[in-house]
Each structure stands twice: as structure tokens, then as C-alpha cells.
Amino acid sequence: MRQADELRERSLSTHAERAVLVAVEFTGERRQVPYVAARARASAAIDAAATGVPVEPAVPVADLDFEAALEEFRELARSAGAEIASVMIQRRQKPDPALLVGQGKAEEIVAMAESTGAELVLFDHDLSPSQLRNLEKLLPCRVIDRTQLILDIFARHARTREGQLQVELAQLEYQLPRLAGRGKAMSQLGGGIGTRGPGETKLETDRRRIRVRIDHVKGQLEQVRRIRRQQRQRREGVPVPVVALVGYTNAGKSTLFNALTEAGVLESSRMFATLDPKLRQLALPSRRKVLLSDTVGFIRNLPHTLVTSFRATLEEVERAEILLHVRDASSPMLDEQKTQVEKVLGELDAGRKPVIEVMNKADLLDEAQRNDLWHHAGKGDLVTVSAKTGEGLERLITLIDERIGGEGAADPTETAEFRIPQKQGAALAAIEAGAFIEKKRFEGNLVYLRARGPASLLGRYRRFQLEPAS
Structure with missing residues (x-):
């Protein structure tokens, strides 16, 4: 299965479309300062206090934030199978209502697209x-915005029927308000980035058909x-706690999932490599069994249609006893990524669940950076690991065990005495x-036992328990 996934990854990358990337920073709405920039500013302040000489951080805070976001955008484009022909940047106070960018920058983009032979912007x-209609009138190629790009990556990585339905629903809801005037892009049928999914059914030409299709897809979902509820009810008949992995895309969730369960799911540096949920059993030191769930990664400005469409998949997050925030x-955007993940968890009504913060990729950090991590912990526990090398995994498993079976937990550890006939071998x-x-x-x-284990397990055989002496 894993080999098939890797072959699919390679086959999707055989044709790379040339793309011009356009990144716009609106200076009137600066994003939150990431922790690396804040640390640089704090370090400069300390140096100034010690020497009496003002010291400026080597990298301006806003520029560092923008550069990190720009690199994330490049990775999104590469994950969609694009060959980056050029990157154009504009900084302006606020968006242009007609073109997003200014008229002069729009003309520069036209010239760049023509000179590089770009197939899309x-x-x-x-x-x-x-804005989409106006830009398409100006440009000699297709125009794709951030939401459509993310939807396309999801379409590439959907393996199961459920995943494909969820992506199609999100694409249809995105397309519905954008039908008018979508001449060039909407006439393409599965011809490249941003056109995968429901395009072959020509739904883009008829709003009524799209609404009918949306209703049909919602019914199938x-x-x-x-079916998922029925499966969960069967699982709840033999209670097994669920521990869900959540986190920003490309934080290493699938690598950690494999390291803990030896599941062999696809590991990839590409964004959103994991789209369909995975469930595997994990045995804890107390002999307790839990189900570990690997979920889709989050990203800044994650399209709301995706959160809505993937609610069925993310139900495991809603019902989990503990979240591992990987x-x-x-x-360089550690704190901002944390904020984005917590925002999505809030939309899923999972923001108050117990959290273990798993600081992954410790093998890439020096000692000073490791020490600094403790200043960025949230309200939950924190453990530093490297899913790649195995560092810290034993501590993580022990911490999961303590939180699942500790005082006040959903499935605490108990001691009970039993009298069981030998014929009750099961x-x-x-x-x-x-x-x-x-x-x-x-x-x-008869067999007399005194056992210490999960309350859910011991409670299943309450009929054999001995009453404690009064």
C-alpha cells in the first residue's frame, strides 16, 4: 500500500506546469510576530542593556514573518506539481478592490507570464x-487563488471515496459564487492545477446543476x-480510548504515527500528504490499549469549506480523549502555526480537550533552541521528540499512559479481585x-485473581468480581 502511494506521488509530478507566484503583503494588517523574530528582538534588547549600545535585530520582524509565509506558499505550489518560473511580491496598505494588486503590478505580472511562458498565475x-474575472481578462493564462490551490492539493491526495467526496463538496461550494465570467479557467476539463475534481461533469456552466450535485454529495457523505457512527458504536461496546494527532501540515504527524505504531503510512515532505484518516492500536506500558488517529494537517487561512466538508473525517478529533498537538x-513560525491549529480546533469544538504538545524534529535543533522551547508551551504537557530518530518517544508514550489512566481521566487505572471459573477462558x-x-x-x-488495569477492561467482567471486605 505504501509503495502504491509513493508511485502515485511520482506519477502526479510527471508534468510540472510553469507558474508565476504572486505574494501580496498588506502592511495595514501585519500578522502575529513568530517566536524566532520575538527571540531576536529580545536578544537585541539584552545586548543593548549589557553594552549600553542599541542593537537592531539582524532581520526585521515583519520581513522574517513574510519570508516564512512566502516559503510556505512556494511549498504549496510545489506540492500541487508546479514548476516555479518566477515570484513577484507587492507590499501595499490595503487590497485593490478590482485586482487585489495595483494596476501597475498587474501589468508587470502580465509581462512576466508572457516572458516565462507560464501556464498559470x-x-x-x-x-x-x-477580482478573479478582472485578472483573467488581463492575463494570458489561468489564475488560481490560495483556496483553489489548497483544494487542488487535497484532490491530488484523496485516496478513499470519502476523501474524494469531501474534496468535491469543498470544490463545488468554492465554484458556485464564481461561475459568472469564468471563461478560460472553467472551460478546462481536468487539464492541470486547479481543474481537478468535478470539472469533467461541466457543472461550472449551470448553478442549478451544481446545487443538485452539492445536495447529492452531502447525501453520500x-x-x-x-457508517462511521456504526463503527464507532461497535468500538464503544468494547471501550478503547482515542488519541488524535493534530497539527500544522508537514509537522511530521505521519512520521510520528509510523514511529509509534509501525503502520507504514505514507511519509512525505509535501503538504497535506495525509488526507484520509488512519487508525491504529497502540499498547501502553500499563497494557492499556488506545487507538491512535492520524488526521489531515491544518494551515493558515485554511478554507472554511474544507473544515466543513472534512467534519466527518475530523470527528475522531472531536471524540478523542487526548490530543497530541504535533x-x-x-x-520559524512556531507560535503562529500553533495559533492556526487552535483556531481550527475551536471550530471543531475540541479546544478544551487535554493536550500534549509534541515538539517534533528535535534532531534539527541545537541546545539553546531546545531550552527555548519550554517558553512556548501552552496549557498542556510538553515533550520534545524526534520521530525520525526515536528520541523522546518512550517519554511520550509514558505521558499518554499517565494522562489516559491518571486521576480524573476518562479511563482510570483500578485494582479489582476476581473469582473466575476456569471454563471462562476468554x-x-x-x-x-x-x-x-x-x-x-x-x-x-476456580481462579482467584487480583488485577490492576483499565477500569473499562475490569468493568467488563464485573460479574466475576469479589466484593471488597467491609
Whole structure:
């Protein structure tokens, strides 16, 4: 299965479309300062206090923030299969209502697209329907905004029928308000970046058909949700706590998932390599079993249609006992990425769940950076790991065990004494496999046990429990 995924990855990259990237920074709405820039500013202040000489940070804060966002945009383009022909940047106070960028910059983009033979222009910003129409009239190639680019990457990586339905629903809801005047781009049928998905059905020419299709896809997704609910009800009949991996895209969630479960799911440096949820069992030191869930990564300005469409997939996050917030400790945008993930978790009503912050990619950090991480912990626990080298994984597993079975947890550890007939072999085997046996003796055809283990397991065999002495 993993080999098939890798072959698919390579096949999707055989034709790279030449693209001009356009990044716009609106200086009137600066983003939150990332922690690296803040640390640079704090370091400069300390030096100034020690020497009495003002010292400026080597990299301006806003520029560092913008450069990190620009590199993320480049990676999005590469993940969609684009060959970057040129990058154009504009800084302006606020968006132009007609073109997003100014008229002069729009003419520069036209000239650049013509000179490089670009097949599309990618904007690192959402375009209104009117801006999209105006830009398409000017440019000699297709125009794709940030949301459509992310939707296209999702379409490339959807493996299951459920994932494909969720992507199609998000694409249809994106297209509906953008039908008028979409001559060049909407006439393409599966011909490149931004055109994959429902295009071959020509839904773009008829709003009514799109609405009918949206209703149909929603109905199919509701069937998927029903099946998922039935599967969850069966699981809840034999309660197993769920631990969900969440985090920013490309934080290393799939690598960590493989390191903990040996599942062999696809690991890729490309964004959104994991789209369909994965569930695997993980045995903890207490012999407790939990289900580990790998989920789709989040990103800044994640299209709301995607959060809505993927709610069925993200139900595992909503129902999880504990969230492992996997963070790329080497990222220059560590704090901003944390904010974006927490924003999406809030939309899923999962913002108050117990969290273990997993600072991944520790192998890329020096000692000073490792020490600095503790200043960026949230309200939950924090553990530093490297899913690549295995560093810190034992501590992480122990911490999961403590939080699942500790005082006030959903499935605490208990001690109970049992008297079980030997003919009840299934009950004996289950208790001995899932709990620690502190004492065991045979009396006739009866087995007396004192076991310490998960309350959910011991409670299943309450009929065999001995009443405690009064």
C-alpha cells in the first residue's frame, strides 16, 4: 500500500506546469510576530542593556514573518506539481478592490507570464469573484487563488471515496459564487492545477446543476457518517480510548504515527500528504490499549469549506480523549502555526480537550533552541521528540499512559479481585492480556485473581468480581 502511494506521488509530478507566484503583503494588517523574530528582538534588547549600545535585530520582524509565509506558499505550489518560473511580491496598505494588486503590478505580472511562458498565475491570497474575472481578462493564462490551490492539493491526495467526496463538496461550494465570467479557467476539463475534481461533469456552466450535485454529495457523505457512527458504536461496546494527532501540515504527524505504531503510512515532505484518516492500536506500558488517529494537517487561512466538508473525517478529533498537538520545533513560525491549529480546533469544538504538545524534529535543533522551547508551551504537557530518530518517544508514550489512566481521566487505572471459573477462558485471557496480575491462585475449578488495569477492561467482567471486605 505504501509503495502504491509513493508511485502515485511520482506519477502526479510527471508534468510540472510553469507558474508565476504572486505574494501580496498588506502592511495595514501585519500578522502575529513568530517566536524566532520575538527571540531576536529580545536578544537585541539584552545586548543593548549589557553594552549600553542599541542593537537592531539582524532581520526585521515583519520581513522574517513574510519570508516564512512566502516559503510556505512556494511549498504549496510545489506540492500541487508546479514548476516555479518566477515570484513577484507587492507590499501595499490595503487590497485593490478590482485586482487585489495595483494596476501597475498587474501589468508587470502580465509581462512576466508572457516572458516565462507560464501556464498559470498563483496568488497567495483569496480572490473575490470580481477580482478573479478582472485578472483573467488581463492575463494570458489561468489564475488560481490560495483556496483553489489548497483544494487542488487535497484532490491530488484523496485516496478513499470519502476523501474524494469531501474534496468535491469543498470544490463545488468554492465554484458556485464564481461561475459568472469564468471563461478560460472553467472551460478546462481536468487539464492541470486547479481543474481537478468535478470539472469533467461541466457543472461550472449551470448553478442549478451544481446545487443538485452539492445536495447529492452531502447525501453520500451523510451515509459515510452513518457508517462511521456504526463503527464507532461497535468500538464503544468494547471501550478503547482515542488519541488524535493534530497539527500544522508537514509537522511530521505521519512520521510520528509510523514511529509509534509501525503502520507504514505514507511519509512525505509535501503538504497535506495525509488526507484520509488512519487508525491504529497502540499498547501502553500499563497494557492499556488506545487507538491512535492520524488526521489531515491544518494551515493558515485554511478554507472554511474544507473544515466543513472534512467534519466527518475530523470527528475522531472531536471524540478523542487526548490530543497530541504535533509541532515542528524547527519552524520559524512556531507560535503562529500553533495559533492556526487552535483556531481550527475551536471550530471543531475540541479546544478544551487535554493536550500534549509534541515538539517534533528535535534532531534539527541545537541546545539553546531546545531550552527555548519550554517558553512556548501552552496549557498542556510538553515533550520534545524526534520521530525520525526515536528520541523522546518512550517519554511520550509514558505521558499518554499517565494522562489516559491518571486521576480524573476518562479511563482510570483500578485494582479489582476476581473469582473466575476456569471454563471462562476468554475472560481470563482478556484480563491477563490487558492488566497486571498482582496475585493468582487456583481453588478447585476456580481462579482467584487480583488485577490492576483499565477500569473499562475490569468493568467488563464485573460479574466475576469479589466484593471488597467491609
